[in-house]
Every structure is written in C-alpha cells, then in structure tokens.
Amino acid sequence: MQPEIRPATVEDAEAAAWCHLLCWREAYAGLVADDLLLERTSDIDRRTERWATRLGEGSTRWIALNPDPAAPLQERVAGFIGTGPGRDEDGPVAFELEAIYTRQAFWKTGLGARLLDVAVGKQPAFLWVFEGNERALGFYRRHGFEPDGVRKHDPYFDLQEIRLVRY
Template identity: 70%
Template sequence: MRPEIRQATAKDAEAAAWCHLLCWREAYAGLVEADVLAERTSDLERRTERWAHATAEGWIRWLAVNPDPEAAVQDRVIGFSSAGPARDDDAPTPLELFAIYARQAWWSTGLGARLLEVAVGKDPASLWVFEDNRRARTFYRRNGFVEDGVRKHDPYFGLMEIRMVRH
C-alpha cells in the first residue's frame, strides 16, 4: 500500500516527533558524532511540544502516514516535509524548503519525491543541507537543485551546511 500524504494536525504531534527524531538518527548516523546525535535525538517530549506549537501557529507541515493501520506510534508517521518564506537575508528564491525526511525503510521508494512535490512543487526554492550528506545532496540534484557556494555552520549538530538552489 502507498503511504498517504496529508497536512499535519495537532493530533499528529507525538507520532511526528517520533518520526523527526528517528529520521535524524537514521539520516545522520556516521555524519554526526554518535554521542551528540544520541543527545540531540533523546528528548521526545520537547520535540512533541515543538510539533504541537508549530501546528497551533499554523505552520504547514506535510506528513507521510504509514499505510499499516496497526503501526505503533513511533512508526505511524514515516516522513515529513515543510517549506515557507526564505529566511536568509540574501535568499536566492522567495521559497525555502525547511525540512524533508523519510524513515530509512522508505528510502528509494519515491516517498521523498512525493514529499518534495507537496512542499514546494516545481517552484524555485532554496534549502540547506549538511555538506557531507552525499545521499541528500544527490536527491536534491536529481530534483533540480544545485549548490550555490554559500556555507554556514549548524550549531545544533556541529556540522557545515551548504545552500542549494533551484531556479
């Protein structure tokens, strides 16, 4: 069965928070120091509160919902994406892809492309990605994004990020 993609609601906060933390663990293993990754992905309560707050504030976040109706709460949401007005002072596009993640079991299934489509469509957009995240950079290139040469340090995970842009 194909996962449903829909907008997140307040009721989704805990399942979405699980997805967020598990996606970080899966996507950043080997990129982020193991102890830092474990610490940054350990606070389910805080991440749940952040998801609930974002939904209450009207942020649009798209969820990919596990087609298995018996899935446990930590496996109920298997991916998500969000976008909005670009936050950079020198933004190359008006739209920024803030986040797109899929659980590892769903990599290479087309789910990422579906989540990208609902978040930004074919519109010009920019995004930030960890410089050493080859898998993500390949995905973005396949979807028309190119590196624009701008870099910055991400203090949360302690890695360098690069900006990619699709005009």
C-alpha cells in the same frame, strides 16, 4: 501500499516528532558523532512540544502516514516535509524547503519525491543540507537543486551546511 500524504495537524505532533527524531538518527548516523546524535535525538517531549507549537502557529507541514494500520505511534509517520517563506536575509528565492525526511524503511521508494511534489512542486526554492550528506545531496540534485556557494555552521549538530537552490 503507498503512504497517504496529508497536512499535519496539532494532533499529529507526537507521531511526527517521533518520525523527526528517528529520521535524524537514521539520516545522520556516520555524519554526526554518535554521542551527540543520541543526545540531540532523545527528548521526545521537547520535539513534540516544538511540533505542536509550530503547527498551532500555522506552519506548513505535510506528513506521510505509514500504510500499516497496526504501526505503533513511533512508526505512524513515515516521513514529512516543511516549507515556508525564506528565512535567509540574502535568500536567493522567496520559498524555503525547511525540512524533508523519510524513515529509512521508505528510502528509495519514491516517498521523498512525492513529498517534494506535494509541498514544493516545480516552484523555485532553496534549502540547507549538511556537507557530506551524499544521499541527500544526490536526492536534491535529481530534483534540480544546486549549491549556490553559501555555507554556514549548524551549532545543533556541529556540522557545516551548504545552501542549495532551484530557480
């Protein structure tokens, strides 16, 4: 059974926040130092508040619901995607893919592609991805995104990011 994808509401904030933190742990294991990763992914209250605030302000977020009706709160959301107007002053296109994650149990199931199709479609967009995140880089390349040569440092995880664009 495929996860249902729908717009997130403020009521989804805690389940989405759990997905967010657990996705970070799964996606960034081996990229981010273990102690830093644990520190950055341990404050569920802060992440829930951030989700609730962003959703309350009208941010666009789509969630994929775990098809298991008995899934506990921490497993209720299987993935998510966030988009919006580009936040970079020198943005190469007007639309930004701000975040896309799926839980590891849903990797290679097509869920990421479904989320991308629902929230972005074929329109031009840009995003930031950590250098060395080969799994994510491969996913984005398969969907037409290429590096544009711009880099920056992410202080939260202390990693370099590269910008990818699809025109």
